[in-house]
Amino acid sequence: xxxxxxxxxxxxxxxxxxxxxxxxxxTCPTYVLWGEEMDSPRGRIHLMGQHVEGAPLSDAMAxxxxxxxxxxxxxxACPSGVQYDKLIEQTRAVxxxxxxxxPGERAMRAxxxxxxxxxxxxxxLRLPLRLGAPVARRLLPRLRxxxxxxxxxxxxxxxxxxxxxxxxxxxxxxxxRRATVGxxxxxxxxxxxxxxxxxxxxxxxxxxxxVVIPRRQGCCGALSLHSGREExxxxxxxxTVAAFERAGVGTVVVNxxxxxxxxxxxxxxxxxxxxxxxxxAELRTVDVAEFLAELxxxxxxxxxRLDVAYHDACHLAHAxxxxxxxxxxxGAIPELRVKEIAEPDICCGSAGTYNLFQxxxxxxxxxxxxxxVLAAQADLLVSANPGCTMQITAALRRTGRKxxxxxxxxxxxxxxxxxxxxxxxxxxxxx
Amino acid sequence: xxxxxxxxxxxxxxxxxxDQWVITDPVRLRTYECDGLTYHRATPGLVVLPxxxxxxxxxVRACAEAGVPFVARGxxxxxxxxxxxRTDGVLIVMSRMRRILxxxxxxxxxxVEPGVTNLAVTEAVRADGYYYAPDPSSQQVCSIxxxxxxxxxxxxxxxxxxxxxxxxxxxxxxxxxxxxxLDALDPGYDxxxxxxxxxxxxxxxxxITVRLTRAPEVVTTVLAAFPGVAAxxxxxxxxxxxxxxxxxxxxxxxxAIEAAEAAVACRYPExxxxxxxxxxxGPAAEVAGHFEQVERICREEGAFEIRxxxxxxxxxxxxxxxxxxxxxxxxxxxxxxxxxGVVPRTALPGVLARIAELSAEHGIRxxxxxxxxxxxxxxLVLFDDAEPGAGERAEHVSGMILDLCIxxxxxxxxEHGVGVDKARYMPKMFTEDDLDTMQxxxxxxxxxxxxxxxxxxxxxxxxxEVPGVRKGVHPLVESGKAEQF
Numbered sequence: 004x005x006x007x008x009x010x011x012x013x014x015x016x017x018x019x020x021x022x023x024x025x026x027x028x029x030t031c032p033t034y035v036l037w038g039e040e041m042d043s044p045r046g047r048i049h050l051m052g053q054h055v056e057g058a059p060l061s062d063a064m065a066x067x068x069x070x071x072x073x074x075x076x077x078x079x080a081c082p083s084g085v086q087y088d089k090l091i092e093q094t095r096a097v098x099x100x101x102x103x104x105x106p107g108e109r110a111m112r113a114x115x116x117x118x119x120x121x122x123x124x125x126x127x128l129r130l131p132l133r134l135g136a137p138v139a140r141r142l143l144p145r146l147r148x149x150x151x152x153x154x155x156x157x158x159x160x161x162x163x164x165x166x167x168x169x170x171x172x173x174x175x176x177x178x179x180r181r182a183t184v185g186x187x188x189x190x191x192x193x194x195x196x197x198x199x200x201x202x203x204x205x206x207x208x209x210x211x212x213x214v215v216i217p218r219r220q221g222c223c224g225a226l227s228l229h230s231g232r233e234e235x236x237x238x239x240x241x242x243t244v245a246a247f248e249r250a251g252v253g254t255v256v257v258n259x260x261x262x263x264x265x266x267x268x269x270x271x272x273x274x275x276x277x278x279x280x281x282x283x284a285e286l287r288t289v290d291v292a293e294f295l296a297e298l299x300x301x302x303x304x305x306x307x308r309l310d311v312a313y314h315d316a317c318h319l320a321h322a323x324x325x326x327x328x329x330x331x332x333x334g335a336i337p338e339l340r341v342k343e344i345a346e347p348d349i350c351c352g353s354a355g356t357y358n359l360f361q362x363x364x365x366x367x368x369x370x371x372x373x374x375x376v377l378a379a380q381a382d383l384l385v386s387a388n389p390g391c392t393m394q395i396t397a398a399l400r401r402t403g404r405k406x407x408x409x410x411x412x413x414x415x416x417x418x419x420x421x422x423x424x425x426x427x428x429x430x431x432x433x434x
Numbered sequence: 435x436x437x438x439x440x441x442x443x444x445x446x447x448x449x450x451x452x453d454q455w456v457i458t459d460p461v462r463l464r465t466y467e468c469d470g471l472t473y474h475r476a477t478p479g480l481v482v483l484p485x486x487x488x489x490x491x492x493x494v495r496a497c498a499e500a501g502v503p504f505v506a507r508g509x510x511x512x513x514x515x516x517x518x519x520r521t522d523g524v525l526i527v528m529s530r531m532r533r534i535l536x537x538x539x540x541x542x543x544x545x546v547e548p549g550v551t552n553l554a555v556t557e558a559v560r561a562d563g564y565y566y567a568p569d570p571s572s573q574q575v576c577s578i579x580x581x582x583x584x585x586x587x588x589x590x591x592x593x594x595x596x597x598x599x600x601x602x603x604x605x606x607x608x609x610x611x612x613x614x615x616l617d618a619l620d621p622g623y624d625x626x627x628x629x630x631x632x633x634x635x636x637x638x639x640x641x642i643t644v645r646l647t648r649a650p651e652v653v654t655t656v657l658a659a660f661p662g663v664a665a666x667x668x669x670x671x672x673x674x675x676x677x678x679x680x681x682x683x684x685x686x687x688x689x690a691i692e693a694a695e696a697a698v699a700c701r702y703p704e705x706x707x708x709x710x711x712x713x714x715x716g717p718a719a720e721v722a723g724h725f726e727q728v729e730r731i732c733r734e735e736g737a738f739e740i741r742x743x744x745x746x747x748x749x750x751x752x753x754x755x756x757x758x759x760x761x762x763x764x765x766x767x768x769x770x771x772x773x774x775g776v777v778p779r780t781a782l783p784g785v786l787a788r789i790a791e792l793s794a795e796h797g798i799r800x801x802x803x804x805x806x807x808x809x810x811x812x813x814l815v816l817f818d819d820a821e822p823g824a825g826e827r828a829e830h831v832s833g834m835i836l837d838l839c840i841x842x843x844x845x846x847x848x849e850h851g852v853g854v855d856k857a858r859y860m861p862k863m864f865t866e867d868d869l870d871t872m873q874x875x876x877x878x879x880x881x882x883x884x885x886x887x888x889x890x891x892x893x894x895x896x897x898x899e900v901p902g903v904r905k906g907v908h909p910l911v912e913s914g915k916a917e918q919f
Contacts, residue, residue, distance in 0.1 A: 019768065023472045024761040025511040025575045029551060038483065038529035038549065039457075040510065046465040053464060063459050082697050083764030 013093045015055050020085045021048045027077035027087075032350045032368050033070050041067045044077035044087055051094055065102040068094050070364065072357050073229050074350035075321035088322065089271075095231030108360075111152045115359055116232065120222030120239065122190045155362035159393045160195075174204045174214040181211035181298065185252035187243075187266070190222050191389045192259045199389070202417035203258045203291055209302040209420050210295060217250040223257075225265035228272060229355045240265075240272045244283050258291045258413055260388035261355055264322035290319060292387065292412055296328035305422035306337035309429075311415065312381035314372075314395065315347045316388035317354065329387060329412045336419045345375040353394035369398030376407065383428055384409045440479040443500055443524065447482055450492040455530070457481040466525055469510040469517040470572075473771070474854050478505070478519030483527045487605060487613055487640035490526060494638060495611025497524055503884045506638045508549060508577030513772050514853025516584060516633050516889055526638060528579050534558050535641070542646045543602055548579025548639050552586075555644060564646040567594040570849070571757050582639050585631030587849035589682040589756070590713070592807035594647065596849070598630045605641035609880035613640070628875060633851050634886035636879040650715035653681070654725050655749040658737040662707035663687050663802065667782040669710060669735035670806040674779060676731065678724050683807035684711040687786075689766070690759050690801040690814065697762030700755030703739040710737070710806070711756055713749075759803045760814065767799070767816035769825070771832045774850040775839035779809040788838055789813060798824075798831045810848035811839070837862070852890045860892050 027044040028034050040046035050064050058064070068091070077087050104112070118124050147154035170188065184207065188200050207214045224239030243266070247255050257263035265272070269283035289297075311333060319325045333341050352358055352368030372395055376384055384407050386392045392409050399407055408429045418427050441458075448456050457463060458480060467475040479502075484490045497504045503523035510517060519525040532549035539562055546555060552573040555566040569588035570576055576586070582604065587596045594600075603617040604626060614637075616626040629636050660666040666685050673683065686694065688707050694700050702709050712728050714721045729740055743749045755762075763770050777785045786802065793800040801814040813835050817828035836846050836859055846852070846859045860869060869891060879885070 020764060022761055022764045022770075023468065023510075024470055024572070025509055026572070026761060028509060028575050034529075038527075038532065040465045040527070040529075041462050045510075049465045049467075050461065053461060058461055061459075061461055064461055067462075082758040082761035084697060 013051050013055050013090065013097060015052075017086050017090050017093075018048055018052045018055065020083055021045065022083050023049075024083065026082055027080045030076035030080040030348050032072055032074060032076070032352070033364065035349060036364060036367055042070055044071075044081075044085075047071055047094075048085070048087070048090065051090060054094075054097070060098065060101045062102075065098050068098050070361060072317075072350050072352070072354035072368075074317035074354055076317060076348045076350065079321045079324075079348065092228065092231070095229070096233045097231075099231035099233075107150065111150065111360070112230075115356055116227065116230070116235070119356070120190055120224070120226050120235075122188075122193055122221070126194055151362040152359050155359050155365070158397050159358060170200060170204055170216050172216055172218055174208045174216070176211045176213045177209050178211050178301070180213055181301070182254070183213040183215065183252060184294070185247045185250055185255040186214050186216045187223060187255055187257045187259070187262055188216060188220060189257075189259045189262050189389070191393075192262075196389050196392070196411070199258055199411045199414060202411065202414045203256070206295070206302075206413055206417050206420060207256065207291075210298060211301055212298075214256075215250045215252050217246045220246040223262045223266050224272065225261045226355055228265055228268075229261070236265075236272055237275070240269050240283070241279055244269065244273075244279070244286055247286055248282065253285070254287045254289060254294075256289055256291050256294050258387070258411065260290070260316035260318035260323070261390060263288060263290045264318040267323060290323055290325050290328075290387075292319075292329040292332055293323070293325050295416070296331050300335060302420050304336050304419045306339075307415065307419050307425055307428070308338045309383055309415075309425055310340045310342055310381045311383045311385045312342045312344050312376055312379040313412075314344060314351070314376070314384060314386040314391060316386060316391050317350050319387055320347070329385070332412060332416055333385065336415065339415070339419075342379045342381050344372075344379050346371070351391050351394050351398070353388070353390035355390060358390075358394055365394070366398070366401070369394050370402060373398035373402050377402070381407075382425075383407070383415070385412050385415060386410075387412050439500055439502060440522075440524075443496055443502060444480050446496050447493060451482055451484060451489055455483040455485070457483070466507070466510070466519055466527070469507065469512040469515060471513050471515045471518075471772075471853070471855055474515040474518050476519050476521050478525035479522050480524045481519075481527055482524060483530050485530045487607065490528075490531075490607045490638055490640050491611050491613050493524065493526055494607050494609065497884060498610045498882065501882065501884070503887050504638075505886050506579070506583070506634050508580030508583075509551065509572075509575050511572045511576045512580060512584060512851065512853065513774065514584075514847065514851040514855045516851050516853035516886070517580070518854045518889070520888070528577065528638075531579075531640070532577075537646075539564065539646070542648075543643055544646055545641060545643050546578055548577055548582070548642060550578050552576050552578060552581055555646075559646055560649075563649045565649050566600065566644055567591075567647045568597045568600055571760060578642050578644065579639050582630050582642060583632070583634045584849070584851040587805070587810070589684055589711075589805060591849075592683060592805065593679050593681045593715075598627060600645040600647075601626065601630055601642060602645055603643035604629060604639050606637045606639050608637045609882065609885040631851075632876075632879075633853060633890050635876055635890055637885055650681075650717075650721075652718045652721045652744075653713065653715040653749065654721050655743045655752050656710075656712040656714070656725065656728055656732070657702065657741040657743070657752045658710045658712065658732040659703035659706035659739040660708045660710065660732075660735070660737050663786045664783045665736040666708035666710050667786060667806065669732050669737065670782065671779055672731045672735060673712065673728055674807060676727055678714075678727060680724070680728070680807060681713040681715040682711065682805070683713075684756050685709070685802070685804055685806040686711075686756060686759060687802040689799060689816075690763070690803045691755070693762040693766045693801060693814075694755035694759050696765040698754050698758050700751065702755060703741075706739075711752060756803070759801075760812070763801060763814045763816065767818070769817055769819040769828075770801075771815040771817075771828055772850070773811070773813045773815060773832050773835055774847050775811050775813075775836050775844060776848040777809045777811060777839050777842045777844035779807070781842040781844070782806065782809060785811070785838055785842055789835055792831050792834055792838075796827050796831050798828050800831065800835075805848070808848070809844065811835075833859075854889050857888075857890060857892045860890070 034043040228236035266288035352365035358365035531547035
């Protein structure tokens, strides 16, 4: 493997696209919270411009970049087509290179990146998490005093199912085969929400797809890429491309919004090496809802008498522009009603590792989202990203008002295809 | 010297505002160097973000006592540099004052803080069948406080009037720091009317009582495609001439359509040299009757395709192109100037033809987007800022368009305000006596000239100074108190 240089610095041409109109302001979560120019996309682009022109990357400047959730709501809102997604990725890499972080922050980052992108290490955590969760929750206030990020980690950790679901390497299509696809199992999704992967494989099979699930797939690189760890992201991206090439599939179905948006961007991530960029371009990534909507329904939908509130994950709605398809899939289930949540464009505060590194702002955004979710008065919350699911669950718990069951879009569809009772979704046990 | 004054001022304001909301870091200050008009830039000496009227009052009082100029800023979307900061002054950012304080539907009014966005007011009452009528294209982001300062308009002002027609009362902080109430029902001089559109030169609004309008029974939006702007312009005159007052009549020319297509894929009819968006609202029977007339007139004037939208989603699709047009021009040009001028409606075809000539003569592309119903033009003058001299040429063409407006008996601004950008055109439109009279009004509110100085008037002068042509150095400069009077 030849080492290749990832693109360096912030592209001044991309900065020029911003005409300073301010249309991004009301959709930016941190501007919504604090109302400051430098914590808005327009302000951050201005700061990037200052840095490009020679202003040193001060603590203040880095702080405003770190405070960006990377939710990409501004990309949706921008009428001038500013590629803020590219800009913030480049900027984060510059911050990682040029900005020395204090030891505590450095240690915390090292811990997170040594853990989350590694399914096996996450797996090793399952038992202690399951046994230790009640104790850890009681220790929360003390943990928060020690390090707010540690407290956030404990608070966000989902209840871990007692048994791991092992998916077979290949799931045969039910009935005549309509397609063959690969399935990304992910890190957090695979270890903490194994039911989602199982449901994805079942639904795809029931809809006539042969599902290939390569055993040795690692992290897709999303967490690293969104945190400016370019080289690590490139390594993960290459390994993922190689894994699916070996499995012999041209299309990879992804059920985690953050992973999907990164994989769709592999050609850019791997642009530093022509051969890899070409290999990345040949692999088609598609979100599971997008894929199923495109494929069209074949299996019979059984009724589910449920009101569901659909939560737009930023990396699905903004980064991948997948908004209509999940609603379409849910809406096609007999007797199921889809309810909208107020402020759908504003991030819940999860944003990859944001709720670990910026716990205060994330908690505030989480509570704002929880309030809107409860106001929708649904029986079930549907979220298509494991990060959002954990974040909103924790926020709902903090509001102390109501435990609301949460499921992935695909789990609702799975329940409908298999004629399961509503309690399979709202009972919480099987999720 | 001014640096020391500002340092002292910052120290004084940290108490009442809190450390976090007094910004002195140079990198942070620079993010506030311009509003929506990036052509003019000045890094503010100090930025403060108050959360209450009392805090605004404390800031303004401190400025008044220290003799430091101050500028209020809302969302920073203005297009005339009205919120351009002063390097020797304080920028008062109102974006944290964004609570809707009360909604009174029976009396059709709401009280809001200045940082509330225009659209947020409508969203708060939409479910009850009401809305806030003035609708600048930036309504999802621009603040009500900024709307009051600029007397903002929008597409629907043709029928419903400008901001000034929808503000019932204001709480303001006067330029010496007093909190005062202005009410439309007050007998005597219409101080409320004087304050609205004063572009921040008479004080800072801290609480705004807006009128809520009942949503119409029916809204029908018509999109008519014409071969060119001349035909579209004639249709506009014919529609208004027939006695119909549409809620809005907007026109976009081919270049503006191209930009909007590139930005939001609005899918306007292919091959259109101009599109007209006509919106009709009111009781169903009236709208139906007017629609027939509008359709007939458009066909007679050469419309080759007409689309009609009755539901909100279809209407939004038609409006999407128009509402995003300004920023969308960023897709087809590296840089551009958004101009704002007014001509009598009947002069539209002639003025547009002349603009096209100017554009050709100077090799500068001009896209036209405008509120055709009231003759409010928004030519977008496109240029490449990387090309030497292009900026100056664009600025020149842009200025000639304003001259054209004045020649035809129009105005140098329809709704963006004078700000810093057009102060120099004021003497072309007004005589020295006119300007001096306006200055007297300003002096009555702000004798020290500290509230947003340098805006609206080309040559600020001392209050009490005898109006007339001034000779020699300004007394403020002579006494060492100012450098630029």
